[in-house]
Amino acid sequence: MDALEAIAAAVWPRSFSAAVPWLMLLPAVVLVGLLVLGLWDMADGSFRTLDTATFLPSDDYSLANYHRAFTERLFFTVASRSLIGSLIVTAITLFLAFPYSYVMVRTRSAALRKFLLIALFLPFFIGQVVRAYGWLIILGSQGMVNEALGLVGVSPIRLLYNYPAVLFGLVQYMLPFAVLMLAPALTAIPEEMESAAGSLGANWVRTFLHVVLPLAKPGFIGAGLVVLTLSLTDFAIPAILGGGSQDFIANAIYDQFFRTSDQGMGATLALLLVAVGSMMVGVVFALFGAGTLAMGRSK
Amino acid sequence: MTETIAAGTPFAVSVRDVNMVFDGVHAVRDATFDLERGRFLTILGPSGSGKTTLLRMIAGFGKPTSGEVFINGLAVGSVPPHRRSIGMVFQKLALFPHMTAAENVAFPLRMRRFDARTIPDRVQRYLDLVKLGRLGDRRIHELSGGQQQRVAIARALVFEPDLLLLDEPLAALDRKLREEMQLEFRRIQRELDVTTINVTHDQREALVVSDEIIVMDHGRIQQKARPEATYRQPNNAFVANFIGVTNFIEGTVASVDGERIAFERAGFAGRTGNGFRPTAGASARGALRAEQIRIAGGREALGDVDTVVDGTVTDAIFEGERVVYEVAVADLGEATLRVFDHDPVAHSQHDVGSAVALGWNVKDVLVFGD
């Protein structure tokens, strides 16, 4: 052991130990660095328009792509659809995730808790595309739901390729993330806290509003941010359940890069998406404070 | 089931044949007692004896498996906690960390829809009562442990509940602060004249603060009596053992003469505890408090006592205001007796290994069955 320590001391003198924390940060710094490089490249591309004659990006810089992004109706439709959609999805998901996590955290029955946990993780093993495809089978015009409706004499209803279908799919996809972020926040609230509110005269609604909700705020904000950003930038569900008619921003970006091959326009949209996403996170932090994520040193 | 006990009952709380069974665990068995208005009751018992369970049923968290709780003579079986007029201080205080001290105290007033204009005054009055007058604006984590206790008390009392329940709120405090808060509880309780039920496993606290003590073990009420009676006339060997430092001497009964029970061991006798009337030949045990045994270097120095035995000191523990001796007594089947010596002059007089004489009076030995 002493020999080992001696070697270690020779290779890594004690005086270097102050550098250890920085060294541990290195992988993260490299990753973020790569991301910045990519963004830089994108930023460069976003100022070049596509030359329709050569199908190559122009050599000169202009704001033409940004002008298009802000004026063309298509982009406006896609952007507002994704923004409004992700807000609706966030609201519904949090609304559904709360009771789920609450029961999972508070139930006395170990069996029920296990069941809820497994039900939560199962979708993770299946993957987003397969799951979306599953919805096609269930909701398609010859799907299970329509067949069941047919049995009672209702003619097939179009359940797919519309906005509600996409939102529905997103909520279903996001629910586990939200529950996973909310559950620890609820676990951190002592049950005595709720009993106390009861003995002080609060019924369950007021206990929820005045005690559970404020104390679970970090969890709600964390879950809300994750759901908001993930659904704002989602690709597979709008593509599959929207059938091309309900594109979100990510689908529009994909089209620019891989269909029209307009790298510049794709880069512009991607950067705008990053900007909008960061702004929304920034607004949440400004409203509630980053401390609400229970980060930073506690007193 | 009866819905009321009696109109105008003097009892703030009545508990009748209450049982609580958690899948398999019989946490409270056949609990029955009455508590008069304005009195301070302490429920005392070892960990897991069912104290919290009993208290929670009175507060309305957890419905009894069977039996009924009455508050002011009314059965409250179907009344949820927030409709009962009960202030409770929890084991871990359960103060709301996202509110200031004053907001915590105002919380029950807001929930119980007190006139909003009167709330600030009332909050201030109760903060003053617990001597926190100037600290209302502090957040909970900016207060010391003792100050947090006081906020919790003010919050539980501010809406003038019929009943105050305390679930070991002092357990986490250091001894000095705990003793200070015990007296504080007592002062506030007297000042407001509020009926109080306190749960603890600290026997000293029970003796100091209570009008009455309920001793529980294994979910069963072992005794309900005033502090002196609990100490001097324990109902059974468990109570005798749980409160104070008690020596038990096992043996076979030789003869019973009225109150006096003589053992087969030479010269050992006691009086019946709890009306225990054994016949000769039965096995029994005598309970003898450590402070009722006198200790001296020789028999002649003991003075006038009924029973005298010789022993050898096996341990001497200096506790400041007293010395605790452990003495092995051959005549009592090598039993080790614990003896308190409160005489400062005699301190550390007996070294480990030295021969001593022990003496006590027959009336101080309480005899119980097994």
Ligand SMILES: Nc1ncnc2c1ncn2[C@@H]1O[C@H](COP(=O)(O)OP(=O)(O)OP(=O)(O)O)[C@@H](O)[C@H]1O
């Ligand atoms: N919710 C519950 N589910 C199952 N068993 C429980 C529950 N609450 C209490 N018990 C059991 O009931 C018994 C009494 O518990 P209780 O909390 O009343 O004890 P206590 O006297 O308050 O102990 P302590 O001094 O440690 O607080 C224990 O055996 C405990 O394990």
Ligand SMILES: [Mg+2]
């Ligand atoms: Mg307890």
